[in-house]
Amino acid sequence: MKKSTLLGGLSPQRFLQDYWQKKPLLIRQAFPAFEPLIERDALFNLASEDDVESRLISIVDNQWHLQNGPFDRLPKLKQKAWTLLVQGVNLHSESANALLNQFRFIPDARLDDLMISYATDNGGVGPHFDSYDVFLLQAHGKRQWKISAQDDLSLINDLPLKILKNFQPEQEFILEPGDMLYLPPQYAHDGVAIGECMTYSIGFRAPSYQELGEAFLQFMADSIDLPGRYTDPDLKATNRPAEISNLMFDKVAAELAKVEFTDDDVRIFLGEYLSEPKANVFFDPPSQPMSLAAFKKVASKNGVVLSRKTRMLYRGKFVFINGESLVTDKNDKTLLAALADERRLNGPAIRALSPDAIETLHAWHEDGWILVG
Structure with missing residues (x-):
């Protein structure tokens, strides 16, 4: 598959320059004559595995319901308005992995996984926004997408899902197999299945700085070296025993100020952090080890x-x-x-x-x- 087809005639550089994290792009027949890479039953089987992250979202009596896998049983196919989300399908399917690799014009440090969404008629996850970029590839059936650049991203309270309170669609598309929609982060969207459908989501990693900061401090805990122990040979008697003294504060502050990190510390942290597999990923050693x-x-x-x-x-x-x-x-x-x-x-x-x-x-x-x- 040529990238010019993948991006609707745009080069990767032009796409990144004009659209990436800036505005949506609808690409008709990004993958001409596309056929699903994994059958419905095989997807359902994946959702029953312990090492596969999956979720079931349904609407019953006008109420949203969320369940986390693995699933021994799923709703009947004739039941409307339910959606199965299976994360990391690229880890379990060579063809899905090959599809994900076509997006490696984005660095691996940013590329996350391929999620498959299976939905019965009227199925969806409600109007929402993602904190990361996403390509939405229609693999089977049809799905109606409504999108909006709205600033109001407030959510409905007391729901198991993050659903926008005031979704105001500005554009509307119906995607058929092979069509693909790119959306930047925090772009409001709502996808509803028209009949049975499958949508592939190519997602990207966008860790928060808070998350990175907390992880970095944990990483640095093993390398911090502050020898010695607090002492106060010049301690004076006090009539305010509950107060932390200036002496203690100043000495501790001076020691903590000695904690430093280098560029190599950041390089090692970032590389190890970004290459760390997710918690549910397990490797299979060779059945016949070699010398x-x-x-x-x-x-x-x-x-x-x-x-x-x-x-x-x-x-x-x-x-x-x-x-x-x-x-x-x-x-x-x-x-x-x-x-x-x-x-x-x-x-x-x-x-x-x-x-x-x-x-x-x-x-x-x-x-x-x-x-x-």
Whole structure:
């Protein structure tokens, strides 16, 4: 699939310049003659798995209901107005993963997952907004979308879902298979199924600075070094025993002011944080582990590929994979960066790696992070 088709004739750079986080874009037949990548029953089976995040949203007697999976049983297909949302389908389907990879003109640090929404007639999740960019690809059936650039993003109280209180649609579209709608963050929208339908959502990561700040402080807790213990040999008697003294305040404040962080601290934190798989992601080690020698022989011939579930990033001298970081020499770093970018490394490149890097790849293979061939 050419990116010019994917983006309705726009180059990735033009799309980013004119639309990304600025305004919506409706792309008719972004994927011509598109067919669903996963059958309905297979999607339902995924929703029954413990390691798959899923939600069921329904309207019963004009009341919104939300249930979290896994699901042993779903409503009957003839029942109207229910929606099944299955997150991270790209982790469990090679074709879904290949579709998600077509959006890698956006950095991996921002690309999140592919969610599939299955809905019966009139199904939807109500008018809402997302805090991140999203591409909405119609995979099966039809869905009516209403969108609005409204500033009023207040929500209805006491609902299990975040539904806008005063949704005022400004535009309306009906999407058919292959059509796709891009929406920037905080753009109000409401999608309603016209008959049975499936919609694929390509979502992006947009952590809040508060979330990043809290995670960074936890990360730094392991590296802070403040030797010594509070002492006060010059302590004076007080007639206000409940007051924290200036002496204690000043000494503690001076010690805390010694806490510093470097650019490398931020690099390592960000790489490990952004490459950390979600809590429900589990890797499958090889059923027949290889010795280091056997792994080197096979990998040098057939190359390696990253597991669909592996998140691998790099910056500067650091390489990050599944929440871990390492520093390598210049040659190894170049090759491992190629593995992160291409999601694979061929045999000749494997042979060019140092013995230490080969040993690292072998450990990753034993953990199920990479596959041979």
